[in-house]
Amino acid sequence: MNVLLVYAHPEPQSLNGALKDFTVQRLEAAGHTVQVSDLYAMNWKARLDADDSPGRDSTRPFDASLDSKLAFEQGRQAADITAEQAKLLWADTLILQFPLWWFSMPAILKGWVERVYAYGFAYGVGEHSDSRWGDRYGEGTLKGKRAMLMVTAGGWESHYSPRGINGPIDDLLFPIHHGILYYPGFEVLPPFVVYRTGKMDEARFAQTCEELGARLDELWSTRPIGFRRQNAGDYEIPALTLKDDIAPGSEGFAAHLK
Amino acid sequence: MNVLLVYAHPEPQSLNGALKDFTVQRLEAAGHTVQVSDLYAMNWKARLDADDSPGRDSTRPFDASLDSKLAFEQGRQAADITAEQAKLLWADTLILQFPLWWFSMPAILKGWVERVYAYGFAYGVGEHSDSRWGDRYGEGTLKGKRAMLMVTAGGWESHYSPRGINGPIDDLLFPIHHGILYYPGFEVLPPFVVYRTGKMDEARFAQTCEELGARLDELWSTRPIGFRRQNAGDYEIPALTLKDDIAPGSEGFAAHLK
Numbered sequence: 001m002n003v004l005l006v007y008a009h010p011e012p013q014s015l016n017g018a019l020k021d022f023t024v025q026r027l028e029a030a031g032h033t034v035q036v037s038d039l040y041a042m043n044w045k046a047r048l049d050a051d052d053s054p055g056r057d058s059t060r061p062f063d064a065s066l067d068s069k070l071a072f073e074q075g076r077q078a079a080d081i082t083a084e085q086a087k088l089l090w091a092d093t094l095i096l097q098f099p100l101w102w103f104s105m106p107a108i109l110k111g112w113v114e115r116v117y118a119y120g121f122a123y124g125v126g127e128h129s130d131s132r133w134g135d136r137y138g139e140g141t142l143k144g145k146r147a148m149l150m151v152t153a154g155g156w157e158s159h160y161s162p163r164g165i166n167g168p169i170d171d172l173l174f175p176i177h178h179g180i181l182y183y184p185g186f187e188v189l190p191p192f193v194v195y196r197t198g199k200m201d202e203a204r205f206a207q208t209c210e211e212l213g214a215r216l217d218e219l220w221s222t223r224p225i226g227f228r229r230q231n232a233g234d235y236e237i238p239a240l241t242l243k244d245d246i247a248p249g250s251e252g253f254a255a256h257l258k
Numbered sequence: 259m260n261v262l263l264v265y266a267h268p269e270p271q272s273l274n275g276a277l278k279d280f281t282v283q284r285l286e287a288a289g290h291t292v293q294v295s296d297l298y299a300m301n302w303k304a305r306l307d308a309d310d311s312p313g314r315d316s317t318r319p320f321d322a323s324l325d326s327k328l329a330f331e332q333g334r335q336a337a338d339i340t341a342e343q344a345k346l347l348w349a350d351t352l353i354l355q356f357p358l359w360w361f362s363m364p365a366i367l368k369g370w371v372e373r374v375y376a377y378g379f380a381y382g383v384g385e386h387s388d389s390r391w392g393d394r395y396g397e398g399t400l401k402g403k404r405a406m407l408m409v410t411a412g413g414w415e416s417h418y419s420p421r422g423i424n425g426p427i428d429d430l431l432f433p434i435h436h437g438i439l440y441y442p443g444f445e446v447l448p449p450f451v452v453y454r455t456g457k458m459d460e461a462r463f464a465q466t467c468e469e470l471g472a473r474l475d476e477l478w479s480t481r482p483i484g485f486r487r488q489n490a491g492d493y494e495i496p497a498l499t500l501k502d503d504i505a506p507g508s509e510g511f512a513a514h515l516k
Contacts, residue, residue, distance in 0.1 A: 010307045013319035046304035046365045049268045061271035064357070065412070099322070103437035104362055107304045107369030114359050137423060154323070158497040162509035165395060165488060165498040167432060171510055175430055179361035230423060239416040240423040251420035252429055252510065 001220065003027050004091035006037045008098040008109035015197055015205075016099055016152055022209050023095070023150070026216050035087055039108045045080065046111030052078045069119035077118060084116040088142060093219055094186065096176075097150040099197075103172050113180055122184040133237050136183050138229030143185030146219065149173060150192045150212070157195040169193055174253040178227055187224035226258040259478065261285050262349035264295045266356040266367035273455055273463075274357060274410055280467050281353070281408070284474050293345055297366045303338065304369030310336045327377035335376060342374040346400060351477055352444065354434075355408040357455075361430050371438055380442040391495050394441050396487030401443030404477065407431060408450045408470070415453040427451055432511040436485055445482035484516040 005023060009016035020036070027034050037044075045051075050062040053071035071077045077085075088094065098105045105113075117123065122142070126135030135141075151173070153160065160169040173191055181188045192215050194200075194208055215222070228234045234246045247255045263281060267274035278294070285292050295302075303309075308320040311329035329335045335343075346352065356363050363371075375381065380400070384393030393399075409431070411418065418427040431449055439446045450473050452458075452466055473480070486492045492504045505513045 010305075010322065011320040014321075040305070040307065046369060047268075047298070047302075048359075048364065049298065062269040063272075064268065064359075101306075101322075101372050102368070102375065103433035104368065106306065107365045107372055110360070110362065110368050111304060111365030114365055117360065156496070156498070158499055161499060163500040163513060165493055165500075165514065166437065167511050167514070168509065171429065172433055172437075174425060175361040175433075179424065179430075235423055238414070240414070241416055241419060242421040242423075251426065252512075253425050254510075255421060256423065256425070 001032045001092040002090055003032055003034045003093045003095065003219075004037065004087045005034060005095045005097060006039065006109065006112060008039045008096075008106045008112075010040045012041075015194070015200055016097065018205070019150065019152075019194075019208070019212065020097060022212065023097070023216060026213050030217065035090070037084060037087065037112070039112055042080075044108055044112060045078075045115070046108045048111065048114040052081060052115055054078060065119050065124070069124060072118040072120040078115075081115050081118065084112065085118070085121055088116070088145075092145055094142075094145065094147040094181075095150055096147070096181075098152075100151050100153040100172075103166065105176065117180075117184065125184075128238075131237060132231045133235075133240060135185070136230060137178075138182065138185070138227065139231060140183070140185035145186050146189060146224065147181040147186035148189040148191065148215075148219065149176065152194045152197045154197050155195060160193075160195070171253055177225060178253070178256060182225075182227045188227065189219070189222045189224055228256050228258055259290045259350040260348055261290055261292045261351045261353065261477075262295065262345045263292060263353045263355060264297065264367065264370060266297045266354075266364045266370075268298045270299075273452070273458055274355065276463070277408065277410075277452075277466070277470065278355060280470065281355070281474060284471050288475065293348070295342060295345065295370070297370055300338075302366055302370060303336075303373070304366045306369065306372040310339060310373055312336060323377050323382070327382060330376040330378040336373075339373050339376065342370065343376070343379055346374070346403075350403055352400075352403065352405040352439075353408055354405070354439075356410075358409050358411040358430075361424065363434065375438075375442065383442075386496075389495060390489045391493075391498060393443070394488060395436075396440065396443065396485065397489060398441070398443035403444050404447060404482065405439040405444035406447040406449065406473075406477065407434065410452045410455045412455050413453060418451075418453070429511055435483060436511070436514060440483075440485050446485065447477070447480045447482055486514050486516055 007020050024034050053067040055076045056067050098109050125140050159166045162168050177188045265278050282292050311325040313334045314325050417424045420426050435446045
């Protein structure tokens, strides 16, 4: 299988760097092919702007969606965007690896999503009609592929528990799981999260690698998170609210789980 | 009053650009002083890295927290970081204005948070003991100030409703409201959100400005979101879970509202 690891950490000699190296070795030892997009090492351009659409009509204001659409359709995208899209199409599984900074992904990785997820590639795909609202949330360009987050957090696991002060980790990651990965078609696996990274020692690192290794060995058989497909009958269209008889009375992120 | 508007949109001739101009005019007309950090125009550096800590000991690996701490303590931070911290200290109210891209803030703004929120400034502040876990979530450097998000979204309001497919807007914004604004001490006002931006015409723009104007006129009297203070008795320390008798049975983001 082909695995794309998109890695966002500024320091190779870090816990994240060590976990990245372990991941590549484990997957390659199992016979898989791995590509790593090491965003800091690549000096990845984080900001989305008009330079992403070279040759655009500069007599009108830059429009992030429209210019992305035209550049994608007309083959005028910036080369670094095209290269990452090709890696996504090549991959059977995508891993996004990052430290949780201010309860979300680092800016450099957010900028990878914003720029690589072009209109026509990751959104603005498929027909809009009375029964469909584009190919998204369970359909789309990346359908049939799997994705998983590998996340490190300085806080304690209890701080991210259902009644923990930071909010439950599953809810903090929902905008990424559902809004970034499930949206263009990925099946999303439960995340691999390491807490309290300031208290890492050799024994705990070995234990962490063992747990991570088990997850990597099962990438192709792990049951994905059971998000509801947008166009499979659970949602009113175009309101895109859950139908009254679907999870009646339930609200919030969890209502979108089967 | 002093207002800092941190603005993250690549195109001045856009809905966001127009709303930014309206905001500055409205606040200045009311006698307030406004500073705008126009991140795209400033060519703001989005990625957090070792260059943020000039003069650091480069014989050891870069550590995002430790190097931030030392640079802040020793007055060695990058100049653009120091300048933004000074603006935050000057401001009575902070407004973060941005288009919702992939259900969160644009990368360039996320990078503003990551770099400006230094250790010792926005986190790592205050004592840790049996009764306190640092000055955060209701205390901290920015206590006594107010903050509000101004957000535009392409999707419909129903898509962001309690049973809408994208998840409720209040939950999508919780990591910013609670994790980025309340954390270092801001009182957080309800957000100003404009939906379905692709369907904006003159009449709707005028109506939007009227609603926004009313919010700006009431910045100093609007009741903040009632988040629970970390060190005021509702949480176990150090587990930082809600005590059993606080909102019993309640879980998730909403449990952290009084």
